[in-house]
Structure formats: structure tokens, C-alpha cells
Amino acid sequence: MKKRATAMFAIKGWDEKPYNEVAGQPKLTRANVTMTFTGDLEGESQLEYLMMYRADGTASFVGLERVQGRPGGARGVSYCNAPASSTVLWRRSPIP
Numbered sequence: 661m662k663k664r665a666t667a668m669f670a671i672k673g674w675d676e677k678p679y680n681e682v683a684g685q686p687k688l689t690r691a692n693v694t695m696t697f698t699g700d701l702e703g704e705s706q707l708e709y710l711m712m713y714r715a716d717g718t719a720s721f722v723g724l725e726r727v728q729g730r731p732g733g734a735r736g737v738s739y740c741n742a743p744a745s746s747t748v749l750w751r752r753s754p755i756p
Contacts, residue, residue, distance in 0.1 A: 666699050666700050667697045667699035667700050667701035667702075668698050668699050669695045669696065669697050669705075670695065670698075671693060672694040672695060673693065673694040674691060674693050674694075675691065675692045676690070676691035676692075676709075676711075677691075686714050687713045688712055689709075689710075689711045689712075690708070690709065690711075691708070691711065692707075693706075693707040693709060693723075694706060694707075697727065697729060701729060702729050702730045703727050703728050703729015705725050705726060705728070706725070707723050707724070707725040707726075708723055708724055708725075709721050709723040710722055710723070
């Protein structure tokens with residue numbers, strides 16, 4: 661069953677470091693991000709991004725995120741794949 665939730669998020673921390681820089685090639689970085697959520701999803705998340713910055717200023721990224729909190733009022737942990745789009749698929753594991 662699919663449900664829709666709406667939440668606001670705030671970036672609490674962003675620690676980004678390059679892990680591969682070669683002249684004339686895209687720069688590769690890794691970022692560890694902490695976010696807080698309010699709304700239908702209350703909680704905090706840890707997110708790991710891998711990013712590629714091109715010389716023309718565009719970038720691509722992928723990420724994995726774990727959210728601990730109360731999605732839809734139920735206590736649990738959610739995991740998601742954070743692609744470079746606005747659609748995110750979540751899997752929720754209840755906490756006893």
C-alpha cells in the first residue's frame with residue numbers, strides 16, 4: 661500500500677570532501693549530511709552522497725539515507741535511495 665506524507669527538512673550538518681581530483685576531469689566528492697524533518701515525518705536522518713562536479717557547473721549525485729523518527733506517527737527507521745530527482749522511495753522498519 662502506498663501512502664503520501666509531506667514534511668519539511670532542514671540541513672543540520674554538511675561535511676563534504678573531495679576523494680578524487682584530476683586536472684581536466686570531473687571532481688568526485690563524498691558528503692555526510694544530517695537533516696531534521698518536521699510534518700508527517702518527524703525525525704532526523706543521516707545521508708551519504710557521492711557527487712560528481714563537471715567543469716560546466718552541472719553535477720550528478722546518488723545517496724543513501726537512514727531516517728529515525730516517526731513517519732506517519734509510527735515509530736520506526738526508514739531507509740531510502742536518494743536519486744537525483746524529487747521522487748524518493750522509502751522502506752520502513754518498525755522499532756519494537
